[in-house]
Amino acid sequence: MRSTIFFLLVTILFNTGCRKDPPGETVSTQKLILTFDFMIDGNPLQRDTLLYMNEAGNQYMVNEIQYFISDVVLHRPNGDPVLLDAWTAIHYIDSDLPDTRRWEVYDTIPAGSYDSVSFTFGINEAKNQSLMFLNPPESFMFWPEYLGGGYHYMKLNGKWLDTNSVVQPFDFHLGIGQIYAHYPDSIIGFVQNYFTVSLPNSAFSLPANGQQQITIVMNIENWFRNPNTFDFNHWGGDIMQNQEAMRLGCENGHDVFTSIVAKQGSIEQK
Amino acid sequence: MQQRIPSGSLKSTKPGAIISLIFSLLLGFVLLHGCKKEEPSTPEWHATPYEIDIPYGFPTNLNIPEDNPMTVEGVALGRYLFYDGRISGRSDPDSMMSCGTCHIQANSFECGINHPKYFGGFPFGVTGKPTPHVMLPLVNLVWNSSGYLWNGLVSNANSNPAYRNIEDLVWMGIVAEHEMDSDTNLSKQLIQNTSGYPELFYKAFGSETVTVKNMGRAIAQFIRTLISANSRFDKYLRGEVQLTPAEIQGFILFTTEEGADCFHCHGGDGNPLFTTHLFYNNGKDSLFTGPWEDPRDRYHITGDPMDLGAYKATTLRNIAVTGPYMHDGRFATLDEVIEFYSHHLVWSPYIDPLMHHIADNGVQLTPAEKEQLKAFIAALHDEEFLTNPDFGPPDKFPDEE
Structure with a gap:
């Protein structure tokens, strides 16, 4: 009998002696993993080679892409949408930095079925504050105060073959636009160019204590078509101070992103 | 001679009592050591931690190796x-x-x-x-x-x-x-x-x-x-001073694509390091192989042809006193550097995509704009840093004390 009591005591001590978690609380462990990919014309992006033709007939290459998404919302069939970590979850993706292309969301997300995923391309006006990111690489995305401040939504850098058959650089940069009284001086207003992306075919199920991976794919060619045909020969290599060009690009952005929902049990490990 | 176990010591003990004894010992061990932290031993040597004050707007992440803490x-x-x-x-x-x-x-x-x-x-x-x-x-x-x-x-x-x-x-x-x-x-x-x-x-x-x-x-x-971190521009960012009209115009030129377009590589109000510390082919040359090959360019680190002729973007802080300029010192003065970026960029397949003014051989600044840009760059001069006695040579070396 005494041995049984001692056994129980020892067991209790081992199990509770140093535990910090409050007893009786169930911790949800289901996890959402967002990964990010780049494709052109249905194939994985091959950088640094003049392999592609846009709708305007420009032969072009992509050298690097950096962009932000924020306000990721998981929409439920019957229930409130889940906004991932309302203020802090602004995610930076960089084609040169593999770590940025995988986001293990640490929010507590209710298990269950979700209809779709949406997010803000870029950063909304309230959140897009200068010096919000002090550290690289995010800080290198700053959008000059004179041009509206905050951060680039995206830097898509590449080159195209111009009408003289010379390979010219382009910087397809999107962010806050400006309204000029006298271009390029005398700015009298700013335009918030961020927009909401609703990912098609992004319904998923998050099992209790399980995980779900969704790959967000940027289909790069769509930046340059539908509804607007974007011609580098017309717009040139830089558009940060050209709101009309940024407007066309952002309008094209509605179908740039697609998603791939991983089948349960086929989650890629880091 | 083998020592004998006194008769009746264990033999006469019941198995349940032995188990109880073992559990008692275990329990005591657990109670004594279960949650106790190790007492730190008193070090004989101790160095004083050195704290770096992060200036306004600067990154909070520091490149200090774990095996070399600042003291x-x-x-x-x-x-x-x-x-x-x-x-x-x-x-x-x-x-x-x-x-x-x-x-x-x-x-x-x-x-x-x-x-x-x-x-x-x-x-x-x-x-x-x-x-x-x-x-x-x-x-x-x-x-x-x-x-x-x-x-x-x-x-x-x-x-x-x-x-x-x-x-x-x-x-x-x-x-x-x-x-x-x-x-x-x-x-x-x-x-x-x-x-x-x-x-x-x-x-x-x-x-x-x-x-x-x-x-x-x-x-x-x-x-x-x-x-x-105490140039006139730093003080301007902190709201302590106002820049002159020429400095302001230079700042606008510095941070606009239609101006001098410096900021993507050399920072600005959102990156007060005034460099990304990254590597760019900035359009100085068109040939990089054979007799023109530099075994110390970025390409020879990465093996990526896009890095041919690429070198680190230097910080523009105190740039007026750090001539000659570029990796090979080809420009003796800031005027020559500004002239280069304004009118003399050279196209090559390896030029960085951020150098999108290459079609015009540069950003095409007017003489007045060049002066304004220089005025802004001069506002990055930090005399306090350049004369801080803590950074200068010691009055005496250790054997002279």
Whole structure:
């Protein structure tokens, strides 16, 4: 009998002696993993080679892409949408930095079925504050105060073959636009160019204590078509101070992103 | 003789009682040790942590290796070593060389075109061999995580652990033919045999034995304290002063694509380091192979053809005193640099995509705009940094105390 009591005591001590978690609380462990990919014309992006033709007939290459998404919302069939970590979850993706292309969301997300995923391309006006990111690489995305401040939504850098058959650089940069009284001086207003992306075919199920991976794919060619045909020969290599060009690009952005929902049990490990 | 177990000691004990005894012992052990933290042993040696104050707008992440935490004693030792020519392993005044021989504080720890020995800002080693490239400044390097030297050879990405951080630049400088051209054994022996140094090494690292590794650690700690963050532009960002109209116009030119378009590589109000520390082919040349090949460009680190002719973007802080400019020092003055970016960019397949003004051979600044841009760049001059006595040569070396 005494041995049984001692056994129980020892067991209790081992199990509770140093535990910090409050007893009786169930911790949800289901996890959402967002990964990010780049494709052109249905194939994985091959950088640094003049392999592609846009709708305007420009032969072009992509050298690097950096962009932000924020306000990721998981929409439920019957229930409130889940906004991932309302203020802090602004995610930076960089084609040169593999770590940025995988986001293990640490929010507590209710298990269950979700209809779709949406997010803000870029950063909304309230959140897009200068010096919000002090550290690289995010800080290198700053959008000059004179041009509206905050951060680039995206830097898509590449080159195209111009009408003289010379390979010219382009910087397809999107962010806050400006309204000029006298271009390029005398700015009298700013335009918030961020927009909401609703990912098609992004319904998923998050099992209790399980995980779900969704790959967000940027289909790069769509930046340059539908509804607007974007011609580098017309717009040139830089558009940060050209709101009309940024407007066309952002309008094209509605179908740039697609998603791939991983089948349960086929989650890629880091 | 085998000792006998007294009869009746265990034999007569019931099995349940034995188990109880074992559990009692276990319980006692658990109660005594289960949650108890180890008592720290009192260290005999203790160095004083050195805290870096992060200036307004600067990154909060610091490039300080885990095995070389900053200490007051380490920084103090590093300052002595930085300026002591005996680190070259030589004691003859004619051939002694220190880091401070070339890295002049008044020139933002670069050579500068006004150097009394290295005419035009082109340094050479003790044997007269010229350095392959001109110098880079030692300023705000605690925020550089993208590699050191013009091509980023010294980087945490280097598979060779001897080429990882500022610490490693010290032994490299000692043995390089175009720098001290010495032997690290001679260096450490001379420092070891110089009175005062063993005691300083003990204070900094807990051992009086001088090692090349600890020499590198100390100098790296000192270099990490070389922070420039008090220029007129810093004060403007902090709301302490107003810039002149010319400086403001220059600032606008600096941070606009239709202006001088400097900010993507050289920072600005959102990146007060005034560099990304990254590598760019900025359109200086069109040929990079054969006789024009530079074995010290970024391509020779990454193997990526897009990095041919690419070099680190330097910080523009104190840039007026850090001539000559570009990796090969081809421009002696800031006027020449601005003229280059304005009208003389050279196209090549490897030019960085950020150089989108290449179609016009440059950003096409007017004479007035060039002056405004210069005015803004002059506002990045930090006289307090260039004259801070904490960063200058010590009044006496340890053996002179």
